[in-house]
Amino acid sequence: MTAVYKPADATGRAQNVPVPVLPEVAKTETKEGAVAFATYWFQVLSYSYETGELSLLEIMTPPSCEPCLKSTQAIRAWHSEGRWLVGGQIKTPAVETTFAKDEAGMYKVAVQVHQVPLSYVRADGTIAHTDAQAADQGNLLIVSYGAHSWVLHDVGSIVG
Amino acid sequence: MTLFVSPAQGADSQDPEFGGAWKPDTLQVGGWIWDGVANDFVRQAPGATNLDPNLYNPELQCHLGGGEFDSVCLGDFLDCRNGPDGKDGYPVVWYSKPRGVPSAVWARHSGPTCLYDEKPVDVLARIAAQIQQQFESLPINAGAVVAQPSPNTLRGAETNFYADASEQQFDVTMLGQKVHVVATPVQYTWNYGDGTVFGPQPSMGGPLPQDRWGEKTRTSHAYADTGDFQVVLTSSFQGTYSVNNGPPLPIPGQGQFSAPPAPISVWRSITRNYADDCNQNPQGQGCPGVASPR
Structure with missing residues (x-):
């Protein structure tokens, strides 16, 4: 019997959060592969917000990615010493790419990112702060393909 | 650029920082914009308006x-x-x-x-079509002009000019809707009145302490000639508008607003050296009651 997924709430942290699985197509240098890889990366980010588990995210994320660093620092801080985060789940309602490869071998993938607002819960169960719902964002992932897998190089925001 | 979000009230000093939500900074240098001609995303030009x-x-x-x-x-x-x-x-x-x-x-x-409105979506489109004109007709204060020194300065010396433009908010009624406008100064053009125009550029300048008057600043100007000049500051404002407390929407174009002209007199200074003081030579130049030479 599979354990039942239960999202975090004010009474406790999330339970049995499914670990994202990289689909086979995400290992191919195709348009579908680039889209599947970008989708997977956000699933991993979402998983990290829910669980505080960062190892998978950090393997896939370049240290030069500043917004990634900012998020991982907050996740680490709020998933330690008995604290936890509620919310933070990320959905990507639209993922698309022109699948145009530049001279440096980079592709760009545009992603609509929706995140459930975070609540920051202290070890005693009191809620320290709850974020407001932010508008969905447009993010741009810079990725390349090498050695049978996609690699993330940078994440930026689409501002117009 | 980093934005620091102040912690919510009631925050405990033991709490780690909030603001952990996923957010590639939209203020970062070089966000991406879609270029329809190149059919690709390109880095936003530095200094471009967001x-x-x-x-x-x-x-x-x-x-x-x-x-x-x-x-x-x-x-x-x-x-x-x-x-x-x-x-x-x-x-x-x-x-x-x-x-x-x-x-x-x-x-x-x-x-x-x-x-x-009977057709709420139509009224928004009509407000959108009129908002630019409305924005440009608002009594937006371009900011007061301050000169250091003033009202007189010296020919050839750096005179520091600065403005104190600030964000302004207005409530107007358009097509029967309550429209709230927030105007933020973004660019400044200095017309120093002697034919020199500086800008548009992003600096409104700032005050100098008196012991540093005469230093060159980003917005200072040295007059080549004596005379009376009218200094005019034109500030460009960017705006957002919100209909009946709806989300703030960007006003597409900037609005130009000029401050009232600030008069400044440019004098010359002449240094003369004298062997005597006015007790020894009461008729000497610059002594009380003695006409100054032209």
Whole structure:
């Protein structure tokens, strides 16, 4: 019997959060592969917000990615010493790419990112702060393909 | 650029920082914009004005489409009777989507808020069409001009000019809707009155302590000739507008506003050296009662 997924709430942290699985197509240098890889990366980010588990995210994320660093620092801080985060789940309602490869071998993938607002819960169960719902964002992932897998190089925001 | 979000009230000093939500900074240098000609995303040019990254759309509250309404939702229907012109309005819920992702779907943004028109969507389009003109006709204060030194300065010396323009908010009524406008100064053009124009550029300058008057600053000017000049500051403002407390929407163009001319007199200074003081030589130049030479 599979354990039942239960999202975090004010009474406790999330339970049995499914670990994202990289689909086979995400290992191919195709348009579908680039889209599947970008989708997977956000699933991993979402998983990290829910669980505080960062190892998978950090393997896939370049240290030069500043917004990634900012998020991982907050996740680490709020998933330690008995604290936890509620919310933070990320959905990507639209993922698309022109699948145009530049001279440096980079592709760009545009992603609509929706995140459930975070609540920051202290070890005693009191809620320290709850974020407001932010508008969905447009993010741009810079990725390349090498050695049978996609690699993330940078994440930026689409501002117009 | 980093934005620091101040902690909420009641925050414990033991708490780690908040603000952990996923957010590639929209203020970062070189966000991406879609270039339709290149058919590619390109880095935004440095110093380019930031557009609102979102598109917005209002939907009637509780509307399920095709004339169907959610009956449970209607129990919480926002009361929009008796608007600014005494007209009844319609409650709308706002949706947004990031403009840079062509296939993005609408996601609930905010609301419900009221729109006061028989065709709420049309009235928004009409407000959008008029907002630029409305913006340019607002009594926006371009900022007072301050000169150091003033009202007199010396020929050839660096005279420091600065302005004190600030964000301004206005409430106006357009087509029977309450429209709230926030105007933020973004660029400044200095016309020093002697034929020199500096700008538009992003610095409004700043005050210098008196012991540093005469230093060159980003907005200082040295007059080559003596005389009386009128200094005119023109400030460019960027704005957002919000209809009946809806989401703030960007006003597409900037508005130009000029401050009242500030007069300045440019004098010359002449140094003469004298062997005597006025006790020894009461008729000497510069002594009391002695006409100054031209």
